[in-house]
Amino acid sequence: MNPGKILLVEDNPDDVALTLRALKSHNITNDVVVAQDGVQAIDFLFGAKDRAAAAELPAVVLLDLKLPKVNGMEVLQRIRSEERTRLLPVVILTSSDEERDIIDGYSLGANSYVRKPVDFVEFTKAAQQLGLYWLLMNRAPPPPEVPDLRGRGASHPHNRGRSTGR
Amino acid sequence: MSIRDWPIRRKLTAILLLISGLVLLLTSAAFVTYQVVTFRQTMRNNLAIRARILAANSTAALAFANEADARELLDALKYDPHMVAAALYDRNGRVLATYPAAPTDDRIPAAPQADGYRFEGGRLVGFTPVAQGGNQRLGTLYLASDTKAVSDALRLSGIIAIVVLAIALLAAYALAAGLQGRISAPILALAETATAASTRQDYSLRAPKFGEDELGTLTDAFNQMLGRIEEQKKELQHHAMRLEQRVAERTRELEKRAAELLAANSELDAFAYSVSHDLRAPLRSIDGFSQVLLEDYGAQLDDAGRDSLHRVRAASQRMATLIDDLLKLARVTRTEMRTERVDLSGLARDIVGEIQRTTPDRQVDFAIAPGLEAEGDTQLLRVVLDNLLRNGWKYTGKQPQPRVEFTAMDENGDRVFVIKDNGAGFDMTYADKLFGVFQRLHSSAEFEGTGVGLATVRRIINRHGGRIWAEGVVDQGATFYFTL
Numbered sequence: 007m008n009p010g011k012i013l014l015v016e017d018n019p020d021d022v023a024l025t026l027r028a029l030k031s032h033n034i035t036n037d038v039v040v041a042q043d044g045v046q047a048i049d050f051l052f053g054a055k056d057r058a059a060a061a062e063l064p065a066v067v068l069l070d071l072k073l074p075k076v077n078g079m080e081v082l083q084r085i086r087s088e089e090r091t092r093l094l095p096v097v098i099l100t101s102s103d104e105e106r107d108i109i110d111g112y113s114l115g116a117n118s119y120v121r122k123p124v125d126f127v128e129f130t131k132a133a134q135q136l137g138l139y140w141l142l143m144n145r146a147p148p149p150p151e152v153p154d155l156r157g158r159g160a161s162h163p164h165n166r167g168r169s170t171g172r
Numbered sequence: 173m174s175i176r177d178w179p180i181r182r183k184l185t186a187i188l189l190l191i192s193g194l195v196l197l198l199t200s201a202a203f204v205t206y207q208v209v210t211f212r213q214t215m216r217n218n219l220a221i222r223a224r225i226l227a228a229n230s231t232a233a234l235a236f237a238n239e240a241d242a243r244e245l246l247d248a249l250k251y252d253p254h255m256v257a258a259a260l261y262d263r264n265g266r267v268l269a270t271y272p273a274a275p276t277d278d279r280i281p282a283a284p285q286a287d288g289y290r291f292e293g294g295r296l297v298g299f300t301p302v303a304q305g306g307n308q309r310l311g312t313l314y315l316a317s318d319t320k321a322v323s324d325a326l327r328l329s330g331i332i333a334i335v336v337l338a339i340a341l342l343a344a345y346a347l348a349a350g351l352q353g354r355i356s357a358p359i360l361a362l363a364e365t366a367t368a369a370s371t372r373q374d375y376s377l378r379a380p381k382f383g384e385d386e387l388g389t390l391t392d393a394f395n396q397m398l399g400r401i402e403e404q405k406k407e408l409q410h411h412a413m414r415l416e417q418r419v420a421e422r423t424r425e426l427e428k429r430a431a432e433l434l435a436a437n438s439e440l441d442a443f444a445y446s447v448s449h450d451l452r453a454p455l456r457s458i459d460g461f462s463q464v465l466l467e468d469y470g471a472q473l474d475d476a477g478r479d480s481l482h483r484v485r486a487a488s489q490r491m492a493t494l495i496d497d498l499l500k501l502a503r504v505t506r507t508e509m510r511t512e513r514v515d516l517s518g519l520a521r522d523i524v525g526e527i528q529r530t531t532p533d534r535q536v537d538f539a540i541a542p543g544l545e546a547e548g549d550t551q552l553l554r555v556v557l558d559n560l561l562r563n564g565w566k567y568t569g570k571q572p573q574p575r576v577e578f579t580a581m582d583e584n585g586d587r588v589f590v591i592k593d594n595g596a597g598f599d600m601t602y603a604d605k606l607f608g609v610f611q612r613l614h615s616s617a618e619f620e621g622t623g624v625g626l627a628t629v630r631r632i633i634n635r636h637g638g639r640i641w642a643e644g645v646v647d648q649g650a651t652f653y654f655t656l
Contacts, residue, residue, distance in 0.1 A: 020457035102448040124492035126463035
């Protein structure tokens with residue numbers, strides 16, 4: 007149905023292995039791309055140097071919060087601030103259930119907040135449900151139009167004229 | 173202004189004038205009276221002497237009833253302008269001659285009266301016997317003199333008295349005005365000093381001393397009092413200053429403590445945050461890979477091997493619960509309190525509903541008194557009731573007719589909330605361990621638990637400024653009491 011990819015942003019290799027195992031054991035065959043820190047996630051979404059290199063957007067981002075270099079909240083902030091990824095579904099998947107993290111996550115525009123259960127059986131269930139929900143049930147936002155930045159900038163020349171006209 | 177409100181100078185002057193005036197007045201009156209009395213006495217004596225002389229001269233005229241001689245004799249009285257009338261009566265009381273010769277009015281009595289002189293109707297009148305030799309009475313002489321001399325004398329002494337009075341009063345006034353200062357000056361100085369001291373709060377002032385009399389003693393006492401007040405004021409100021417210093421010191425200390433506390437709190441915050449994120453991750457790996465082993469290699473293990481892995485998983489999950497409970501306990505201390513009116517009965521009903529929904533297989537009789545209310549933080553009080561009610565639910569697990577009650581009572585004016593169950597209870601010997609972190613009175617095999625719940629409850633109650641205590645009997649139940 008939806009051939010989208012999952013971007014898993016997770017620095018702990020154990021968690022990566024367990025998440026992959028949980029997803030695979032429930033026949034969620036979509037490609038899972040793993041970013042091991044915030045910088046890798048941003049590179050994947052926006053391209054290392056320029057926009058042209060950016061890969062196709064994933065169907066959902068599973069985002070851990072405590073990450074080396076650039077943390078999860080900063081990644082989320084960046085995603086929401088860019089026109090291209092403004093509507094991208096982001097699920098925070100993390101160890102903490104600190105109220106502050108939950109409030110900050112939703113405030114920055116997370117679509118969901120899931121705490122990783124310690125019990126692997128529970129964890130597997132959660133991963134399965136997340137995969138099913140975001141890949142199969144949820145309708146993704148339409149792919150964004152490629153913005154012509156140069157054209158847009160030139161279409162409002164009167165703005166400058168007005169500010170200097172006095 | 174009433175006399176009572178007169179200044180003391182005027183009062184003293186008035187008193188002195190009044191006394192001296194009264195004395196002078198009495199003295200003058202005595203003087204005038206004495207003058208008048210003596211003068212009248214002298215006048216009467218003079219008239220009597222003159223009468224006797226005249227009587228002696230008129231014996232012949234009377235003896236021979238010689239009217240002409242008698243008239244001539246009396247006529248000589250004209251040289252005394254005060255003589256008003258005179259008459260000579262013969263032995264039978266008939267008038268022989270009068271002065272003036274032809275009297276114009278009834279100044280001359282028709283017949284002689286009793287001998288002697290008296291003042292009568294503004295005149296001095298008198299009858300003197302005219303006798304020859306020893307006792308042969310020939311007739312009677314009558315003389316009347318006016319009293320102008322008396323009134324003249326009276327007027328003169330009156331004028332003298334008034335002049336002396338006026339001069340004496342003036343002198344008295346001058347003296348009084350001068351001397352009243354001796355008494356009023358120290359009093360006025362005292363009053364002035366007292367007013368100045370009280371209005372300016374200046375207790376270093378001293379009243380001047382004028383002498384060693386009672387006013388001097390009063391001034392000394394007053395000055396001593398001012399001195400003591402001054403000393404006490406200084407002492408008070410000293411104390412106030414020291415108090416201020418101490419307050420400032422304490423404030424600095426408190427500020428330092430508050431800063432330290434703030435630092436400690438934020439450290440605790442960071443610690444809890446780190447625990448929340450980092451401590452659980454390894455547990456997930458332990459549990460996850462144990463499960464992976466069980467799933468992928470379970471067949472290659474014997475029962476003991478599989479049992480070991482199950483134990484590893486159970487332990488890691490239990491560790492996760494412990495971490496969660498500890499984080500809750502930390503959160504109870506860190507979260508800000510919002511005090512409001514809390515419907516405890518309503519909260520308890522919600523919690524009981526939740527318990528019954530999630531564990532439909534157990535029937536516990538919950539009795540919640542209606543209308544229990546308290547001031548506090550709703551979220552935190554929910555944690556308290558949740559822990560205590562779930563405890564009641566948990567420890568009645570082996571009781572055939574489990575019952576948990578939530579009521580309240582008043583004790584010494586305090587509202588005491590009571591949660592009572594008929595469950596496993598506890599030994600009162602260990603009552604003090606009930607509320608310690610990780611302290612448990614039952615094994616996990618008997619009753620599940622981490623030993624953090626009651627510690628959390630006590631911390632919340634303490635934050636509300638309340639108390640919590642418990643009573644229990646083994647196998648008969650436990651009762652928890654708390655105030656807020």
